[in-house]
Amino acid sequence: MTALPAFDYLTPDSIDDALAGIGESQIPYAGGTELVLAMRLGLTRPRTLVDLKGLGALKEVAQTDSGLEIGAAVTHHRLIEFLDAHGPYGPFRQMLMGVGNPRVRAVGTMGGNLCFAEPRSDIATLLLALDAEVELVSADRGTRRSALSSFMRGAYATDRESDELMTRVLVPPPDGTRYTYLKFQTGVRPTAGVALIERQDRTARIAVGAACETPAVHELTSLNRFDPEAIAESVETTSDMFGSKRFKRSIVTVLIRRAMSKLGQSHE
Amino acid sequence: MSRFQCETTVNGVVSTVSVEPRTTLADFLRNYLHLKGTKVSCELQVCGTCTVLVDGDPVSSCSYLAVDVHGRDVLTIEGLADEGSLHPIQQAFIEHFAFQCGYCTPGFIMMAKALLEDSPHPSDDEVARYFEGNICRCTGYRPILEAVKSAARSMGGD
Numbered sequence: 082m083t084a085l086p087a088f089d090y091l092t093p094d095s096i097d098d099a100l101a102g103i104g105e106s107q108i109p110y111a112g113g114t115e116l117v118l119a120m121r122l123g124l125t126r127p128r129t130l131v132d133l134k135g136l137g138a139l140k141e142v143a144q145t146d147s148g149l150e151i152g153a154a155v156t157h158h159r160l161i162e163f164l165d166a167h168g169p170y171g172p173f174r175q176m177l178m179g180v181g182n183p184r185v186r187a188v189g190t191m192g193g194n195l196c197f198a199e200p201r202s203d204i205a206t207l208l209l210a211l212d213a214e215v216e217l218v219s220a221d222r223g224t225r226r227s228a229l230s231s232f233m234r235g236a237y238a239t240d241r242e243s244d245e246l247m248t249r250v251l252v253p254p255p256d257g258t259r260y261t262y263l264k265f266q267t268g269v270r271p272t273a274g275v276a277l278i279e280r281q282d283r284t285a286r287i288a289v290g291a292a293c294e295t296p297a298v299h300e301l302t303s304l305n306r307f308d309p310e311a312i313a314e315s316v317e318t319t320s321d322m323f324g325s326k327r328f329k330r331s332i333v334t335v336l337i338r339r340a341m342s343k344l345g346q347s348h349e
Numbered sequence: 350m351s352r353f354q355c356e357t358t359v360n361g362v363v364s365t366v367s368v369e370p371r372t373t374l375a376d377f378l379r380n381y382l383h384l385k386g387t388k389v390s391c392e393l394q395v396c397g398t399c400t401v402l403v404d405g406d407p408v409s410s411c412s413y414l415a416v417d418v419h420g421r422d423v424l425t426i427e428g429l430a431d432e433g434s435l436h437p438i439q440q441a442f443i444e445h446f447a448f449q450c451g452y453c454t455p456g457f458i459m460m461a462k463a464l465l466e467d468s469p470h471p472s473d474d475e476v477a478r479y480f481e482g483n484i485c486r487c488t489g490y491r492p493i494l495e496a497v498k499s500a501a502r503s504m505g506g507d
Binding site: 087117 | 351376392413414416417
């Protein structure tokens with residue numbers, strides 16, 4: 082077994098204590114599904130892990146008129162249990178059921194997924210399409226909200242400052258918006274993922290993720306007037322062991338067509 | 350670096366062990382408690398070989414910190430058999446030839462335990478999806494699927 086580099090471990094019992102503990106090399110820690118692997122591979126070497134799992138406020142989830150409010154330390158599994166398969170967040174729940182594997186879903190958290198900013202995140206792609214926001218708090222500057230579109234800076238990069246803690250993920254109510262998320266996956270992470278939403282006024286949005294460093298968003302005036310191939314062509318796909326740039330563009334085209342057909346539209 | 354007093358119940362037995370925070374649960378089980386049934390392979394949460402249950406949930410013990418089982422209940426492959434008689438899942442794996450080299454088997458069996466607790470009568474599709482994150486290079490998976498279905502029948506009593 083490969084040993085992890087040594088680090089200290091803190092278990093704050095309030096958000097204030099946690100904020101006093103985090104910093105440049107004192108990293109918030111919850112599920113560890115990404116962080117522990119990155120530490121083993123030597124990609125990051127924090128001095129201290131600040132465990133957030135003892136903070137009840139970060140583990141709450143609520144569905145209100147203003148949408149879904151998900152504590153940053155809520156696990157995928159807990160959220161799947163919370164959401165109604167047939168309610169407005171049904172397709173969101175369906176996406177969560179395909180994240181990683183049952184072990185990842187049992188311990189991985191919403192906040193961890195978004196803060197780590199792994200490019201192949203199903204969650205980021207769909208939440209970006211749904212106009213989600215994240216709430217961040219720091220000891221000096223209080224609470225702020227950041228739209229996911231500005232929070233996501235690139236591969237493994239976000240606009241979270243090292244003294245900030247993500248406390249909640251806020252997903253607005255879909256309000257008549259129809260949406261779906263489809264992906265192509267052969268390993269533990271998707272090769273490409275496509276979120277397609279259609280609003281009541283028939284305008285639509287496509288978010289393409291996993292095939293590129295950070296999800297790419299396209300606004301559409303109508304699902305009947307656009308070319309899936311042209312959208313796929315415009316995505317700056319990356320090439321890796323799961324496929325070439327061209328292969329991924331072709332997968333994206335297929336996923337867009339399938340997503341359209343799933344929403345009951347036909348491409349002219 | 351600090352050490353941490355980890356008090357945990359493993360297979361019904363309470364242990365208190367001082368560990369470094371970097372100790373993984375797999376390391377803790379194998380090298381502190383000498384429970385060698387849990388195997389480690391990919392160390393990336395991809396293969397499922399090191400699966401154990403923490404408070405009933407399956408986790409990849411290779412990438413899970415031992416400090417995280419403080420105050421919690423861990424079940425490993427050693428804790429399944431009851432007084433010398435095999436657990437129905439273990440029995441079904443034998444009857445269906447669901448292993449060959451056996452290295453991945455403890456992980457598959459612990460995953461099966463978690464699945465059947467949640468869903469006592471899973472469909473073929475449900476079993477296949479649940480085991481997407483478990484790799485077996487010997488069996489071709491079909492005997493494992495049959496074993497899990499058979500265990501579900503013998504445990505469910507119908």
